[in-house]
Amino acid sequence: MLIMKDISKIFQTGDIQTHALRDFNLTVNEGDFISVTGPSGSGKTTFLNIAGLLETYTHGEFLLDGEDVGKLNDNGRSRMRNEKIGFIFQGFNLIPDLNLFDNVDVPLRYRGFNAKQRKLRIEENLERVGLASRMKHLPSQLSGGQQQRVAIARALATSPRFLLADEPTGNLDSEMANGVMSLLEEINQQGTTIVMVTHDALLAERATRTIQVKDGRVSELEILAQQAIA
Amino acid sequence: MLESGIIIRALMRNKIGALLIALQIALTMTIMVNAIFMIQDRQQQMQRESGIDEKNTFYLTNTVFAQDYNIQVEMQADLNLIRKMPGVVDAIQINAIPLSGGGWSMALQHEPGDDKDTVSSALYMVDDHGINTLGVELIAGVNFTPNDIQWRASGQSTWPDKTIITKAFAKSLYPDDWQSALGKTFYISQNQPMQIVGVMKNLQAPWNGWSGVERSMLVPFQMESQGSKYLIRTEAGRRDELMPIIEKALAERIKGRLIRRVTTIEDTRKKSYRQHNATNKILTTVVSTLTLITGFGIVGLALFSINRRTKQIGTRRALGATKWQIMRYFMVENFIISTFGVIFGCIGAIALNMWLATTFNLTPINIELIIIGAITLFIVGQLAVLYPARKASLISPATATRTI
Numbered sequence: 001m002l003i004m005k006d007i008s009k010i011f012q013t014g015d016i017q018t019h020a021l022r023d024f025n026l027t028v029n030e031g032d033f034i035s036v037t038g039p040s041g042s043g044k045t046t047f048l049n050i051a052g053l054l055e056t057y058t059h060g061e062f063l064l065d066g067e068d069v070g071k072l073n074d075n076g077r078s079r080m081r082n083e084k085i086g087f088i089f090q091g092f093n094l095i096p097d098l099n100l101f102d103n104v105d106v107p108l109r110y111r112g113f114n115a116k117q118r119k120l121r122i123e124e125n126l127e128r129v130g131l132a133s134r135m136k137h138l139p140s141q142l143s144g145g146q147q148q149r150v151a152i153a154r155a156l157a158t159s160p161r162f163l164l165a166d167e168p169t170g171n172l173d174s175e176m177a178n179g180v181m182s183l184l185e186e187i188n189q190q191g192t193t194i195v196m197v198t199h200d201a202l203l204a205e206r207a208t209r210t211i212q213v214k215d216g217r218v219s220e221l222e223i224l225a226q227q228a229i230a
Numbered sequence: 231m232l233e234s235g236i237i238i239r240a241l242m243r244n245k246i247g248a249l250l251i252a253l254q255i256a257l258t259m260t261i262m263v264n265a266i267f268m269i270q271d272r273q274q275q276m277q278r279e280s281g282i283d284e285k286n287t288f289y290l291t292n293t294v295f296a297q298d299y300n301i302q303v304e305m306q307a308d309l310n311l312i313r314k315m316p317g318v319v320d321a322i323q324i325n326a327i328p329l330s331g332g333g334w335s336m337a338l339q340h341e342p343g344d345d346k347d348t349v350s351s352a353l354y355m356v357d358d359h360g361i362n363t364l365g366v367e368l369i370a371g372v373n374f375t376p377n378d379i380q381w382r383a384s385g386q387s388t389w390p391d392k393t394i395i396t397k398a399f400a401k402s403l404y405p406d407d408w409q410s411a412l413g414k415t416f417y418i419s420q421n422q423p424m425q426i427v428g429v430m431k432n433l434q435a436p437w438n439g440w441s442g443v444e445r446s447m448l449v450p451f452q453m454e455s456q457g458s459k460y461l462i463r464t465e466a467g468r469r470d471e472l473m474p475i476i477e478k479a480l481a482e483r484i485k486g487r488l489i490r491r492v493t494t495i496e497d498t499r500k501k502s503y504r505q506h507n508a509t510n511k512i513l514t515t516v517v518s519t520l521t522l523i524t525g526f527g528i529v530g531l532a533l534f535s536i537n538r539r540t541k542q543i544g545t546r547r548a549l550g551a552t553k554w555q556i557m558r559y560f561m562v563e564n565f566i567i568s569t570f571g572v573i574f575g576c577i578g579a580i581a582l583n584m585w586l587a588t589t590f591n592l593t594p595i596n597i598e599l600i601i602i603g604a605i606t607l608f609i610v611g612q613l614a615v616l617y618p619a620r621k622a623s624l625i626s627p628a629t630a631t632r633t634i
């Protein structure tokens with residue numbers, strides 16, 4: 001469970017204050033596949049970064065798996081990112097100097113798994129995204145869609161509870177985007193909670209829950225919808 | 231160990247920068263180790279004892295210009311005057327001063343005749359006060375007696391039949407048992423017999439760069455010449471006070487000669503090793519500068535590669551790396567580059583030393599120096615990479631999503 005209560009985030013750039021999130025409230029339940037849409041600059045990435053512990057928030061309360069994130073120090077946050085969260089980026093963010101095997105290995109090493117466990121997890125997850133045969137390839141030798149699949153394998157390798165994706169299909173053509181989306185659906189069905197920011201209305205609809213962010217808040221539509229469900 | 235395998239593989243895809251730094255480390259180590267070796271060698275040379283009582287000894291020159299000057303009589307009178315002065319231990323006339331750079335060299339041979347093997351040595355002409363004035367230690371045999379002392383005219387080619395030599399000289403004559411030199415007769419100027427009556431612990435030749443610098447001999451001669459040197463030894467701490475007094479006393483005792491160049495042995499030593507000191511300073515500067523440049527090179531390369539990898543570092547943080555794990559990455563990377571540098575540096579250092587050893591007749595380098603050089607460069611590398619690594623560790627994980 002991921003619970004955000006009245007989270008706000010203020011960026012201070014010189015004299016200018018930007019309220020990226022204002023009283024942001026959201027509960028993500030185990031097994032959810034949530035798509036987050038909203039206009040550019042509305043705070044989607046900020047929300048996802050805070051949810052993924054990449055950024056701190058200014059006010060509010062944030063519980064992840066029952067743990068108060070605000071009380072963690074930098075090392076604690078690193079550990080929690082590694083154990084509970086898998087992150088997928090719009091630009092894939094694979095390490096260009098490392099082959100697929102070593103790329104998937106990165107978070108496993110930070111976790112401190114031994115070589116045998118790591119090998120098992122790397123092979124299993126590359127298998128899961130259909131790229132086990134290309135373990136020794138460099139990212140640059142793959143298509144965008146394949147690179148994003150490697151990134152998904154890397155995010156899943158540590159068996160996180162939450163998969164956070166910021167426009168994972170933003171750099172892909174529609175066919176590849178479709179493939180990645182299907183993969184995410186499959187992963188969600190296998191039990192991983194997913195929060196995905198997207199611009200693509202068609203993909204957004206395929207999620208089990210859709211929320212809209214506007215001006216740093218979860219928009220009225222979503223709140224109404226939540227009430228309707230209740 | 232510590233993801234070094236991954237780091238090496240990543241390095242192999244960006245070889246040039248790392249290779250240049252490794253080469254720089256290798257070059258620095260090559261030069262550092264050999265320079266330190268040369269510095270140490272010089273320092274050891276400078277620390278060798280001359281054998282004389284350096285702190286309390288000085289000398290001056292006596293130049294006679296008067297026509298009616300009785301050199302033999304006046305010299306004896308000079309020495310008697312100095313020897314009686316309070317605070318003076320002893321004084322002699324001598325032909326050359328240890329460490330001064332100028333002097334006499336003669337050779338002794340086991341058998342008389344031409345084409346025989348000889349061993350050369352510095353030669354000091356002194357009277358029976360020589361041992362006491364120089365402050366050398368007689369470790370075997372006896373001193374000259376007053377009867378042994380002869381006058382030597384300018385240009386005279388015959389020699390007295392007695393000598394006192396240093397232990398090092400005795401060892402050169404009898405490599406297996408220096409003591410057997412005592413009492414033996416050798417030949418000087420091919421065929422003039424000369425018996426070794428005493429052995430001194432040590433007394434250096436005037437030339438500090440000569441490989442036979444420890445070989446010296448005393449012969450019982452007083453020189454009858456217009457120009458001569460007086461060497462004077464004082465009681466501890468009284469040298470500076472007595473120098474002007476003696477200079478004045480000599481000048482006033484008799485006219486017709488000049489007393490000049492009153493010089494301490496300490497100054498002579500300083501002058502003698504001025505070049506050594508200067509060279510060592512230059513070498514030290516070169517080595518420090520080179521090390522500093524290498525350090526800055528490492529800082530530069532690390533900062534460059536960190537700037538280039540900002541997003542990658544942010545991604546690593548997003549995937550769960552702690553700040554320390556990011557720092558460690560760059561420190562291990564530097565350690566790997568340094569290892570390559572140091573390995574080539576070892577080879578370079580030994581190669582350069584071998585070349586120097588054959589070209590300039592230096593002794594081979596010792597292994598400790600190479601180990602110290604290697605450790606120094608590892609430390610320099612780790613210190614240099616500390617700031618860039620710290621900077622890298624402060625890159626926000628949000629960089630992963632915020633940069634394109």
Ligand SMILES: Nc1ncnc2c1ncn2[C@@H]1O[C@H](COP(=O)(O)OP(=O)(O)O)[C@@H](O)[C@H]1O
Nearest residue numbers: 011013018020039040041042043044045046047
């Ligand atoms: N590091 C930052 N410093 C200042 N302002 C920022 C920073 N990051 C984001 N913002 C601002 O916060 C707001 C929300 O940004 P973001 O969450 O990236 O929006 P979205 O992902 O929905 O396009 C924007 O106005 C953006 O300019």
Ligand SMILES: [Mg+2]
Nearest residue numbers: 044045046166
């Ligand atoms: Mg965004």
